[in-house]
Amino acid sequence: MPQFIALPAFQDNYIWLLLDETTLQVAAVDPGDAQPVITWLSRHPEYQLCTILLTHHHPDHTGGVLTLKAATGCKVWGPTNDTIKGIDRPLEDGFQICLFEQEIQVLAVPGHTLDHIAYFCDHPSDPWLLSGDTLFAGGCGRLFEGSAEQMYASLQKLAALPDNTTIYCTHEYTQSNLQFARAVEPDNLDIKVRLEVVEDLRRDGRITLPTTLALEKRTNPFLRCEDSHVRGAAASHSGSMPASAVQTFAAIRAWKDTF
Template sequence: MSDLIVHQIPCLSDNYGYLLHSQKTGETATIDTPEVEPILKALDEKGWRLTHILNTHHHFDHAGGNREIKTRTGCTVIGPKDEADKIPGIDRAVGDGDTVEFGGGVAQVLGVPGHTAGHIAFSFPDEKIAFVGDTLFALGCGRLFEGTPQQMWTSLQKLIALPDETIVYCAHEYTQANAKFALSVEPDNADLQARSREIDELRRKGTPTVPTTIGLEKATNPFLRPASDDLQRTIGLEGANLVDVFAKTRELKDNF
């Protein structure tokens, strides 16, 4: 049985917050701080004491609750070193290749710029879980607000390299809309067709569509599939460089 417990918290209109709790040490982290009161309420209901904030990037719906939560809990804020000046209350800045000790184990820090210039993800390889912020979504990826297509594709390749069974905790409930776009660019993907039907049923019941897994995303997420013949043919870039295919796919999604 895994030592770490992940508790998912709906926040704002479509964000998810996550509490990560170690049964071994009693440490508890919140992955980002999208909304203060739901996070503190969940801590109280669980009887957990917050020890860490692990920030993936600087956007307000990920770090906006830092100061209040830190003031009310006394926790330590760990965030991306390339955005340290934008992370409220940061105590420790980390980047690609660094590690964070938590719960008697170690989280690997992955530098995954693209959505923002210094975006990071936290991977717990022993537990096969990863918190990816806004870099990877179920059937999607983050908009390129501060980075280039090459940067984002390189970042996504780091996540693709994780074991297929890795559970991916992304930060938004965007999946149903993402599925509609995915089908528009890879219409012949049978796995995607089946997944879209499952997503529609989950949302009809009000059930979250995340977390997901690396293996599932590799099979169905167009942003991880620039090598797909179906995708390349649909967007008119057969045989093109994978970065160009990714860039065109992202451009199409931005205007979908």
Template sequence: MIKIDALPAFSDNYLWLLQDEVRHTCAVVDPGDAAPVLAWLEAHPGWRLTDILVTHHHHDHVGGVARLKEASGARVLGPAREQIPVRDEALEDGDRVLVLGLEFQVLDVPGHTAGHIAYYHEDQQRPLLFCGDTLFAAGCGRLFEGTPEQMHRSLSRLAALPETTLVYCTHEYTLSNLRFARAVEPGNAATAARFEALSRLREAGGITLPSTIALERATNPFLRADETSVKQMADERAGRDNATPTEVFATLRAWKDSF
């Protein structure tokens, strides 16, 4: 069994640290800052960082990669279609990589950036998804390099994963995203309940992640573009009929950008 902990970084990033407690080896996802990882290793003598998984090229996801590789010799995995510092293996859609004894499938999920990838471990009891800035808890990433069509397709692909999949995104944006979700679907009881529960959790100092695909399907408006309630609100916002779920998504994303 692999243990997964969040190492906070910057103002709202999480660096996900995967730990094999038998072999005392670990891997980290999207280390925008090396310091939290180095501090953890210093506090855990005998542990070795073996792998660095990168989802996309933004600095808050790759800023610590070179320093960590220099300090540990860890293998750096990252998307083939983006410039990733000191990358050892360039990954394409459908590739499979072994990390701490777990096999991860590489999923191409462009939209936030042009070459963004996600890492998915298929397991009947505990499927895992490390999705960077494509899918957030109750939200999704901004479209810096991709199109609405690309992002909607990417999110639909992630939404089709098993509902028990644990979703490890990389920012603590959940309450902000849920405020928007409530504006889109004021009658969604699951969204209201999630907001109340996580508000209490944050007040107590907890983190809102990981999420699950089931929870995202129920409360994330960007995964619910084909729902009548979401389309009606998007049509009202746009002042026109959004003829397809992709058009609904595009309206929602533009709305969220200025929310």
């Protein structure tokens, strides 16, 4: 298993570093800014950046790629999208890649963007997921390019992974996401307790990630669109009862956009 380190970037981004303690190689995930990675590498000269993994094309996830590639000679893997400069290996849904002798599955998860992919390692005891801006702790990404149907299907694909999957997403949105979740399900005790814990963490300036799929299924309204309480909340806010889980998702996603 690699070691995961979160490097803060911009206002609320995280650049995840995956460290292989055997080879002393590093993979960086969505480095929108090169400087945090370069600073970390300068403080840990025994490590070498070998790979960059990208989930989608937004600049806050790709802006540091060319600088890091020029400085280290690393290889860049990412979605098949000609607008992303510097990719050495374009990836598509179903591809299998090997990182630090671990097999990683590429999952297409359109919705936030049309090119969005996630990376899943089905480790026997510690599966993990790099979810980018698709699945957040307590929430999900905005629909900038895809449809509600696409995003709901993408979230359902991720929800089908093992419950003990550790999820590494790329923004510190947990507190605001759970405040919304509490509005959707005010009687959900799991959300209440989780929000209290997260508020304590943020009060101390601490990170709220990673999360687990099991926890998300209990507290993330976007993974709970078949729950009667979530459907009821969507109906109360939109003025009509959604006819399907997809419609429930669309209603609460639109609600969250203005929350």
